[in-house]
Amino acid sequence: MRGGQGAARAPVLQFTNCRILRGRALLREDLWVREGRILDPEKLFFEERRVADEQRDCGGCILAPGFIDVQINGGFGVDFSQAAEDVGSGVALVAQRILSHGVTSFCPTLVTSPPEVYHKVLPQIPVKSGGPHGAGVLGVHLEGPFISREKRGAHPEAHLRSFEANAFQDVLDTYGSLDNVCIVTLAPELGRSHEVIQALTARGICVSLGHSVADLRAAEEAVQSGASFITHLFNAMLPFHHRDPGIVGLLTSDRLPPGRHIFYGMIADGMHTNPAALRIAHRAHPQGLVLVTDAVPALGLGNGRHTLGQQEVEVDGLTAYVAGTQTLSGSIAPMDVCVRHFLQATVTLGKASCCGMKTLRQPCGEAPMVRN
Amino acid sequence: MRLVILDNYDLASEWAAKYICNRIIQFKPGQDRYFTLGLPTGLPRNHPESYHSYMWNNFFKHIDIDPNNAHILDGNAADLQAECDAFEKKIKEAGGIDLFVGGIGPDGHIAFNEPGSSLVSRTRLKTLAMDTILANAKYFDGDLSKVPTMALTVGVGTVMDAREVMILITGAHKAFALYKAIEEGVNHMWTVSAFQQHPRTIFVCDEDATLELRVKTVKYFKGLMHVHNKLVDPLYSMKEGK
Numbered sequence: 001m002r003g004g005q006g007a008a009r010a011p012v013l014q015f016t017n018c019r020i021l022r023g024r025a026l027l028r029e030d031l032w033v034r035e036g037r038i039l040d041p042e043k044l045f046f047e048e049r050r051v052a053d054e055q056r057d058c059g060g061c062i063l064a065p066g067f068i069d070v071q072i073n074g075g076f077g078v079d080f081s082q083a084a085e086d087v088g089s090g091v092a093l094v095a096q097r098i099l100s101h102g103v104t105s106f107c108p109t110l111v112t113s114p115p116e117v118y119h120k121v122l123p124q125i126p127v128k129s130g131g132p133h134g135a136g137v138l139g140v141h142l143e144g145p146f147i148s149r150e151k152r153g154a155h156p157e158a159h160l161r162s163f164e165a166n167a168f169q170d171v172l173d174t175y176g177s178l179d180n181v182c183i184v185t186l187a188p189e190l191g192r193s194h195e196v197i198q199a200l201t202a203r204g205i206c207v208s209l210g211h212s213v214a215d216l217r218a219a220e221e222a223v224q225s226g227a228s229f230i231t232h233l234f235n236a237m238l239p240f241h242h243r244d245p246g247i248v249g250l251l252t253s254d255r256l257p258p259g260r261h262i263f264y265g266m267i268a269d270g271m272h273t274n275p276a277a278l279r280i281a282h283r284a285h286p287q288g289l290v291l292v293t294d295a296v297p298a299l300g301l302g303n304g305r306h307t308l309g310q311q312e313v314e315v316d317g318l319t320a321y322v323a324g325t326q327t328l329s330g331s332i333a334p335m336d337v338c339v340r341h342f343l344q345a346t347v348t349l350g351k352a353s354c355c356g357m358k359t360l361r362q363p364c365g366e367a368p369m370v371r372n
Numbered sequence: 373m374r375l376v377i378l379d380n381y382d383l384a385s386e387w388a389a390k391y392i393c394n395r396i397i398q399f400k401p402g403q404d405r406y407f408t409l410g411l412p413t414g415l416p417r418n419h420p421e422s423y424h425s426y427m428w429n430n431f432f433k434h435i436d437i438d439p440n441n442a443h444i445l446d447g448n449a450a451d452l453q454a455e456c457d458a459f460e461k462k463i464k465e466a467g468g469i470d471l472f473v474g475g476i477g478p479d480g481h482i483a484f485n486e487p488g489s490s491l492v493s494r495t496r497l498k499t500l501a502m503d504t505i506l507a508n509a510k511y512f513d514g515d516l517s518k519v520p521t522m523a524l525t526v527g528v529g530t531v532m533d534a535r536e537v538m539i540l541i542t543g544a545h546k547a548f549a550l551y552k553a554i555e556e557g558v559n560h561m562w563t564v565s566a567f568q569q570h571p572r573t574i575f576v577c578d579e580d581a582t583l584e585l586r587v588k589t590v591k592y593f594k595g596l597m598h599v600h601n602k603l604v605d606p607l608y609s610m611k612e613g614k
Contacts, residue, residue, distance in 0.1 A: 030433070042428045049439035 010035045012044065014052030018063045031063050066104025066130075067335045070183060071141055071231065071265055071292040073109045075299035079307050080108045080125070080140075083117045087124035095134030097300060101334035105136045107183055109294075112144030112155035113310065119176040126180055139182025142175060143231065146186040146196070147211035151236045154322045154329040155211065156310045164191040168199040181205055185231040187212035188222035201226030208265075209247055211236040216249040223256050230264035232294055233281055235272055235328070251285040265292040268342040269333030271319055275345035282346050291338050296320050296330035373554065373567070374574040375593040376600045377582055381542045384578045388473075388540055390604035391574070395471055395536070397608040406441070408463075410472035410534055412483035412526065423447075445495070445524040456495040456524060469534035476541050479503045480549040480562030484525035487561040493527030528566050536572040539564060544580040551584035 015031040022029065032039040032052065044050050074080045076097050078090035091108055098106060108125055110118065122140060130136025144152075145161040152160060163170035175181070184200055185208045186193060197207045209222055210231025215238070219227075230237075230247055238246035245252075250262045268278060268291055282289055293299070298306040298315040305323060306313050312323040315332060322329045333341070378384040392409075401407040411427075424444060432442060443462050449455035463469060474482050479501060485493060486501040500508075505519045512518040531537060541550050553564040554575065567573040582590050 041433060042425060045428060045432060045439045045442070046424055046444070051436070051439065 009048075009050075011053035012039065012050060014055045015058050015063055016055055018058035018061055020063045021065065026062060064102070066135070067102045067291075067339070068138070069098070069103045069106040069293050069295075069335055070138075070290065071109050071143070072098075072106050072295045072299075073111060073330055074297035075295050077297055077301055077306070079297040080121070081110045081113050081117060081310075082307065083113075083120040087121050091125055091137065092134055095128075095130070095137065098135050098335070102336045102339070103135050104130050105138050107138050107141040109141040109143055112147065112152070112159045114159050115174050115176070118142075118174060122176055122180055127182075140180050141183040141185070141208075142181055143185040144211065145174065146171070146184075146190055146193075147236075148187040148189065148213050150213050151187070151211045151238075153211060153236045154311065154313075154327055159310065162190050163193070163196050167192040167195040171196055171200070178203060178205065183208055183229065185210040187214060188227065189214040189218050193222060194225045197222055197225040197227055201228075209237075209250075212247060213238055214247055215244050216246055216253065219247045219250050220253055220255040223250060223253075223260070223262060228260070228263060229290075230262065232272065232292065233264040233266050234277055235267065248281075251281060251288065261288055263288045263290050265290050265294075266342075267292060267294050267331050267333075268338045268345065269293070269318065269331040270341050271333075272328060272331060278342065278345045291335070291342055293333060293335050293338055294330045295332060295334070299332045299334065373570075374596075374600060375554065375589075376574065376576045376597070377590065377594055378576070378578055380578050384540065384542055384576050387604055388538065388576045390607050391538070391576070392471065392473065394604060394608050397610055399470065406466065408466045408468065408470045410463075410469035410474075410526070410531070412474045447520075447524055452497050452524060456497065459495045459526075460530065463530070463533075469531075471536045471538060472531050472534035473538045473540065474531070476539055476546055476549050476553065476564050477504055478507065478545055478549055480552050480564050482528060482531060482539070482564045482566075484523045485528045485563040487563070489528060489560060489563050491558070491560050491563065491566045492529040492532075494530050495524070495526050498523055498525050528563050532566060532570055537567055537570055537574070539567070539573070539575045541575060541577040541581045543578070544583055546577075546581050547583040547585075550575070550577060550581050555585060555589060 011034070013033045015033070018029075018031065019026045020029050020031050030041065032041045032044060072094070074090070075094045078094050080087070080091070084090060094108070095106070110121065125137060125140050127139055128137040144155050145159050146163055147155065147160060149157065149160055161170070161174060166173075171184075172178070178200075183206045186196065188197070188209055189212060200207050206229055207222075207227040208229035208231045209219055209227050214222070230250060233248060233251075237248070238244075240246065240248040250256070251264065253262075256262060262285070264281070264285075266273060266278060266281060266289060272294070296306070296313060298313060298320055301315070303315050303317065306315060311329075313329045314321050314323045318333060320329045320332050321327060331338075376387060378387050396407045396409075399405075399407045427442075427444065443459065445459055446455055476482060479487050481487065481489070481501075481504070484498045484500060484504065486498060486504065489498070499522055500520070505516065505521060508519050509516055549562065549564070552559070552562040554568070556562070556565065558565045558568050
């Protein structure tokens with residue numbers, strides 16, 4: 001009988017003895033790849049009539065899509081909120097180093113900063129595809145300065161702002177260009193937030209609610225205006241109260257626009273959220289859970305003092321505080337540690353893989369598959 | 373015929389698998405000597421429940437067969453009759469089928485040779501009987517309008533040409549069909565009965581499938597199990613030279 005076809009075709013690689021994520025479950029299946037694209041093995045078998053050129057035994061491991069980190073402030077000494085001359089190389093360094101944590105796409109995050117910083121830094125962080133050189137940049141996440149004074153957390157009070165005067169124009173004046181931005185975190189209780197939320201979502205930017213003292217009603221109205229994400233659930237917002245669940249109540253709200261889901265970031269580093277709280281959120285709304293690191297520049301460095309935005313941060317083991325206080329200042333747990341910790345807390349293997357990632361700009365997240 | 377009766381579905385499946393394994397190895401297949409395995413056909417392609425998907429997920433992806441050696445009737449072919457004729461030709465070119473493995477429908481059909489099919493039929497396009505459509509509805513979320521009403525199938529004659537035929541029958545709902553197939557006469561209303569005239573047929577079933585048979589028949593064949601089991605024990609392995 002005849003052998004295989006076309007020597008001109010690129011080689012087919014078959015990963016065997018592995019578990020892959022499909023349809024929100026982990027299945028014992030092989031993964032077939034050619035030139036960095038995932039193949040449908042049925043088409044390969046029945047139409048091309050080809051077998052794999054190379055097989056790789058995965059030793060029973062899980063073959064997971066690369067993680068997406070939508071909130072990371074820096075790492076390995078790099079601080080995205082610093083108005084450096086060469087921001088690009090800092091971003092590239094972080095992009096390259098987080099690959100070993102399993103992250104293949106990320107949103108460099110800038111904390112509350114003065115306008116000069118945004119004007120200087122933002123144009124230097126373009127959207128960029130990932131590859132062996134480093135994780136892809138999906139766009140910048142701007143966390144602040146339009147946030148609540150009371151819930152600013154580690155953000156510097158001096159640089160907080162409001163958009164009551166000129167709504168969206170204030171936003172443009174503060175940030176400069178929004179070209180490379182994909183997420184903005186703001187507090188919806190601020191005056192004229194609805195205009196701002198609508199203007200941002202009209203430009204395809206994901207609006208996230210966070211660092212806020214909004215009650216559930218204000219949060220629901222923000223979602224109706226277009227907000228679709230919650231920044232680090234439980235942290236920097238009013239605690240859940242049974243007569244007014246606040247932003248946390250969005251997880252089970254029945255006032256969201258039909259067909260829309262709310263997504264929420266959670267820091268599962270073992271510090272920012274008690275495992276019981278992780279489980280409550282997960283059980284209430286598992287499809288919306290997105291694991292984030294909220295990692296600070298101290299990620300990957302040792303204990304001691306480091307810079308975050310305009311402030312000093314003290315690192316001790318797995319904890320980072322605003323120097324001289326007890327306020328948590330972001331996390332230094334890498335994404336794979338967060339995933340493992342989340343797994344341990346919730347004991348749901350398949351779903352953890354779904355939660356570490358999300359495609360922005362889509363009402364329902366679909367996990368993008370790994371390339372290479 | 374041989375009638376092999378095992379206690380339940382799993383044991384029947386395992387017995388059949390071992391038998392097929394031994395048959396292939398005893399055949400001493402090689403680069404120039406292919407063992408041709410025949411299987412019944414199914415639904416049109418490009419459907420999630422298509423026979424191609426079914427065969428891929430349940431068979432091909434678990435073995436290292438060369439895709440060029442897997443021949444499946446294409447329900448989407450432009451000229452269906454030509455597709456069927458070509459299939460018959462391929463079987464001939466392969467030297468004929470060494471072992472055909474099939475099941476039985478509740479109406480006694482083999483492959484999609486519905487009641488009334490000619491017992492000397494060849495590969496062709498068949499309109500499915502309502503019984504078969506109802507049985508297939510479970511693959512289409514119970515929506516009868518979605519179940520295909522036609523299928524390409526190997527004919528009764530095509531299967532009769534195989535050197536050996538194995539029929540797998542499990543479950544009480546198949547019991548009446550089994551009774552008609554082996555205890556009544558050869559009848560085109562129960563097409564599996566055609567194999568009474570085949571020199572080498574083996575029926576593998578579970579207890580439930582024998583519910584409509586005479587006690588005498590069941591006792592006779594159960595009494596032969598020690599002979600039947602010699603066909604699967606010892607279980608040969610390709611690694612041993614024989």
